[in-house]
Amino acid sequence: MIRRLRLGAAASAFVAVLIHCRWVLLNGTSVPYRLWTVLFGAFPPFLWTFLFKQAKHIPTEIRPPIHINLLPAANRFLLSPIGVILLTFALLPLARLVYYWSEGDKVKAERGRGRWYAASILLFPFALWATSELGKLEISNALDLFAFGSYGALHFASPIIAGWWIWGFGTQGAACTFGWTLGAQNLAGLATHLVFPNASPWFYDVYGIDAAQPDYTYPGNPAGLVRVDSILGTHIYTKAFGKGPVVFGAIPSLHAATAICCSLFVIRYSKNYRGLIFAWLYCFWMFWATQYLHHHFAIDLLAGTFYSLVSFTLFERVRLRKLDRRHYSEGLTNGWERLWYARRDGENYTPYGERMLARLAGDSASGNGIALSPSISGDSTPVRGTSPPAYRAGGYAAVPSSAAADKEAKGRGSDSFDGTLDDRPGRASVEEAVEDPPRRVASIA
Structure with missing residues (x-):
């Protein structure tokens, strides 16, 4: 009898876990819609x-025609002392830009991240040279x-791993944007x-420099x-590369890209320095x-990095910022919060989310972005012991500046949230919340 009770309790617990996981994955949507979002995000890869096949x-x-002389000469110059120095100076404007972007409204404990991001950019040429030198190590199993x-x-x-991680720790819709990026x-x-088309280093190993x-x-x-095939006793890579459809696709390196x-997505949605440490080690x-x-x-590798930066910047400006605004303004949840804390959308307001939303809103005084205020819908009582205060429910509503008000009079502006490609279709946007006069309150800025 006791054994049956234990088996019954274990079976009930297992079924409860499955039901919970289903709730976490669907997040209020239907199974066909969830499958559609996964397929839509995976379509570009x-x-x-x-097309590669x-x-x-x-x-x-x-x-x-196939180029066989350009890359060796360009590579020698890039890895020379003058090449490393010139590339470092060329990256100075980017490092300065990323430094100011990363500072935002972070508290003092987080301000160092901007400095480390800028330092990582300036150290990139040296790291590229170091990987090349270490690539000349004596061959061993x-x-x-x-x-x-x-x-x-x-x-x-x-x-695949990054997509699941972004779904677990990023904003809703970011995993789909990762697939498109x-x-x-x-x-x-x-x-x-x-x-x-350009020849890779192996071409010169097989056919000679001349x-x-x-x-x-x-x-x-x-x-x-081929040495790995020999060690493992297989012919996987020998056959795969021997019949490769793009033999002379050296630049850019899609492995590097x-x-x-x-790494860029992990850095964006990780806290502290863990994302940056991961990026350095993995790359x-x-x-x-x-x-x-x-x-x-x-x-x-440099070219692959450039391609990735351009693609990420494009989708960050066009899509990720809108998703982040909506995520924090409506108190949405990510996969990890639903799985381990059973949090529901609309109830996930934290001091971190308040700071991020204020940062994403921009400078309301200059007419760029929106001013933020705690929404009075629901129980907007601040939680004690939090600075800035976290609100139990209701969230944050947008208070338009004079420039934003002019846009509202003419219709929805370019920064409106269309709600597409998001895990929660049909939810009210921040601008739609503003249209309700009772929700307007004084700005906390």
Whole structure:
């Protein structure tokens, strides 16, 4: 009898966990809609994979000539002392811009992040040189397997892992935006591979530095991964690269672009310095592995980083900022908060969310952005012991400045929230909340 009771309790607990996980995943939506959001976010990477496979069917008569002299010369200059110094100076404006963007309205304990972001940008040229030098280490089975862990295994799993992490800790809709950011940079990289083909380092290992002009009949080569096949007793990479549809796609490195893209999203949605530490460790590992295995030059990694930064900046400006505003203004939850704390949308207001929303609102005095105020809907009593105060319910409503009021009179402005691609369709936007006069209260700014 006792055994039956224990089995029954275990079965009930298991069913309760399944029901809870279903509630966490759906978050008030239907199963078809949730599947649609997943497929919609994964569409760009799938499209890139399909087009990559079809590249072998492009007629050779219309393909451009293959470059075999440009990258080695450019790589030597990039890694020279003058090249590293020039690249560092070229990154100074970006470092300064990121420093001021990262400061925002952070409290003193968090202000150091902006400095570390700027320092990371300025250290990037030296890190690129360091990975190239370490890529010249003497070949060994241990280093081969270590490089394989990054270049051959984790690279293909990292987008899936990053997507789940962003769903768990990012704002609602950010995981879908991650898929589009990754797909956009990969599609741009594939287009560059096709219109500007270049030989990889393995080409010179096989055919020599004075090799004849190649054509598109040349087979691909797994380079250092052939040693991994030998260690593991397989032929996976030998066959895969030997029949590769894009043999001369050296620049940009999509391995580097993928690592940078994942890191940028992790940095954005992680607290403290954990995201930055992860980015340094993972990207340094990936950059070293690509050069140690002779798949890419350092300049290929620089180009891949550039492609990723451009794609991320575009979607950050166009989509992520709107998603973040809506997430914090409406008190929405992420996957982790629903899973472990059973929080519901509309009840997740914290001091951190208040600071983030104020930062995303911009300077209301200058007419850029919106001023913020605690909403009086529901119980807006502040929680004691929090500074700035956290509100139990209701959230934050937008109070338009004079410039924003003019926009409202003419209709919805360019910063309105359309609600598309978000995990919670049909929820009222911040601007819609403002249209209700009783919700307008004095700004806390």
